[in-house]
Amino acid sequence: MHTIALFDSTLRDGSQGEGISFSVEDKLKVVKALDTLGVAYIEAGNPGSNPKDLEFFRRAEQLTLTHATLVAFGSTRRKKSKAADDPNLKNLVSAKTKVVSIFGKSWGLHVTDVIRTTREENLAMIRDSIQFITESGSEVFFDAEHYFDGYLDDSEYAKATLQAALDGGASTLVLCETRGGLLPSEVARITAETIKAFPGIPIGIHAHDDIGCGVASSIAAVEAGAIQVQGTLLGFGERCGNANLATVAGILGTKLAVDCLCGESLEQLTATSRQVAEIANVRITGGTPFIGKSAFAHKGGMHIDGVQKIPRSFEHIDPAQVGNERRLLMSEVAGRALMLKRIARVVPDLDKDDPVTVSLMDELKQLEAEGYQFEGAESSFDLVIRRHLKMYKPYFSLVHYQTIGSSPYADPLSDATHAAVVKVKVGGESAITAAEGEGPVNALDQALRKVLEQFYPTLKRVHLTDYKVRVLDSAGATASKVRVLIESTDGNETWTTIGVSRDIIEASWFALSDSIEYKLIAEGIEPSVE
Structure with a gap:
């Protein structure tokens, strides 16, 4: 060589x-x-x-x-x-x-x-x-x-x-x-x-x-x-x-x-690239060859079936060679086999004809009809599976939130334009916190993490890296339904969650709360319950 x-x-x-x-x-x-x-x-x-x-x-x-x-x-x-x-x-x-x-x-x-x-x-x-x-x-x-x-x-x-x-x-x-x-x-x-x-x-x-x-x-x-x-x-x-x-x-x-x-080894390529992206405060686009999140992502049912049987039928290299991984995207076109594979992360002994699998497929189709799109938010779909299988225990419950904005803002020297107040209940204990942010969603994110960090310190390492909003039915004008995708990271791993609502703040809340719960589940942290 x-x-x-x-x-x-x-x-x-x-x-x-x-x-x-x-x-x-x-x-x-x-x-x-x-x-x-x-x-x-x-x-x-x-x-x-x-x-x-x-x-x-x-x-x-x-x-x-x-x-x-x-x-x-x-x-x-x-x-x-x-x-x-x-x-x-x-x-x-x-x-x-x-x-x-x-x-x-x-x-x-x-x-x-x-x-x-x-x-x-x-x-x-x-x-x-x-x-x-x-x-x-x-x-x-x-x-x-x-x-x-x-x-x-x-x-x-x-x-x-x-x-x-x-x-x-x-x-x-x-x-x-x-x-x-x-x-x-x-x-x-x-x-x-x-x-x-x-x-x-x-x-x-x-x-x-x-x-x-x-x-x-x-x-x-x-x-x-x-x-x-x-x-x-x-x-x-x-x-x-x-x-x-x-x-x-x-x-x-x-x-x-x-x-x-x-x-x-080239196996360090993806991790190092993401580390440098984090330092530079840039995003690696999904389609970036070798290191992108979508570089080895498969959505179509035939593609998924083929790559599972013979990986080289749809992949030019083994993703592990460059430190990346294969992703099989959840969607209504992905097929029941992929649904089963995803469920197996939580419950490994179900087969594709099990009523639970069938009902989950029906729920997936219904959610996608409502505007959810799990191909870019598999983390939220993992939570859907847990909730459907009655294996979900909430880490916190919302008492209420409120966002406040004004123009001009009270402090002209601050970048903050909004404030948010969040009150949650964790394990029978209520806590309330306020925070400022650059916009209502940023303020809501700051307040939510701030109030929960006292119960779950690991959240101090978590922050948002991307926020996307898409209007789903523009004919509805300002009453249109919106889909919010939020990408979060702890500096090592990255995950994406989703929320849908006619209220952009509520859709953001759904995605934010999912991002936090997914992180806590992934770390094996038990919910604080009464």
């Missing part, structure tokens, strides 16, 4: 994505997660760009990493100046990383019309900057910015920028598809021609996803001979994002038999 080095730029290129921001503590956590996964290089920022990155690199000196090498990122020197006098280059040296990534222009258009210098001066800027860094003791990767566009415009000059980098002492040449607009076939052709022009020199690929081909272009470059792939673990980054390294790793490991995780 040959190897490909993954170069993760979540903390640099990824942080340029809209809505993405990392604190120093966040950055340190991401570095540790990526190192555990087995990523070879972690580009952690530009120490010359802001105080936060300067602080990060200072603290990063104390990190002990098993696999990854930290990389500082910066540009070539300014035109008509000396490398030794350039503040950016001095900061790169002060970061004391073993590897530094220097980017320079490889497209004549950028040289003459953007940084407005001569082609000769641009080559000198590349050569001088890299030489300054290598003489300080760090290895240099040269990121040839806009290389593919430059190659199509003037291939000889684009290659001349690579030669200038080598003359300065660069160890690896990274071809950047910066605009993200080329087809993978063009990326493969140009990569192959470049490798032929620079025999024996390590070549990398840095692709963006502006036409949705970031991963495909990266794989095409690897098949053409590239030995390093740059991207971000979850694909976020500037504009449409970078090549998704979780997908790249999945393809390299399961399709091309390539070790891209420094000998570590």
Whole structure:
């Protein structure tokens, strides 16, 4: 098995994505997660760009990493100046990383019309900057910015920028598809021609996803001979994002038999990706290859039957290879066999013709007719099963709740716009709590968890990660029935619950209370009863 080095730029290129921001503590956590996964290089920022990155690199000196090498990122020197006098280059040296990534222009258009210098001066800027860094003791990767566009415009000059980098002492040449607009076939052709022009020199690929081909272009470059792939673990980054390294790793490991995780197992891929998503405060969409919640989800009855008999009939790999799991979605089209499989989690000795199974199928159809949709909220359906089988003991009962909103809000400096009061009864004891939130549902969620944490401390680790509302019968205007889906997490596991009502607050309450009860059942906590 040959190897490909993954170069993760979540903390640099990824942080340029809209809505993405990392604190120093966040950055340190991401570095540790990526190192555990087995990523070879972690580009952690530009120490010359802001105080936060300067602080990060200072603290990063104390990190002990098993696999990854930290990389500082910066540009070539300014035109008509000396490398030794350039503040950016001095900061790169002060970061004391073993590897530094220097980017320079490889497209004549950028040289003459953007940084407005001569082609000769641009080559000198590349050569001088890299030489300054290598003489300080760090290895240099040269990121040839806009290389593919430059190659199509003037291939000889684009290659001349690579030669200038080598003359300065660069160890690896990274071809950047910066605009993200080329087809993978063009990326493969140009990569192959470049490798032929620079025999024996390590070549990398840095692709963006502006036409949705970031991963495909990266794989095409690897098949053409590239030995390093740059991207971000979850694909976020500037504009449409970078090549998704979780997908790249999945393809390299399961399709091309390539070790891209420094000998570590791909089984960590899903868990690490979700950990980084949690730190970045982003959601991994269900359909994300390999790591998404729906990547191995099956709904249709024939699909479910087939995958249960012969998994490879509908799955291209075993989900366990990448740390994910198969999900068989509950719905009216799923069939009685799946219903039985779900029931077996609670009562293992029923068969598909048992009256209980038949009645549960009828209840499922009735609930879906009312607007429930359990394919995305299996956790709520587990509670339906328990209630139907008389195996359900409530963890709390609602006495009443009230939400209060006003505009303008009483405290103009607070983000809170609503307040909620919740009174519950737990084990014969009543408790009441109020909380503020950004909207009525957030306030209700805060108040419910606050009042229950005194009885069930494990709920302190639980918080909402997503909230969706869908109007089911728009013809009813403001009296329409709504469906609310709530996704919750404790930092390790994620589950989704559902509520339906003509009152959006009530629908939210149903989903919120289900999310809490599901968590308590999953942890084996006994209800507090009288």
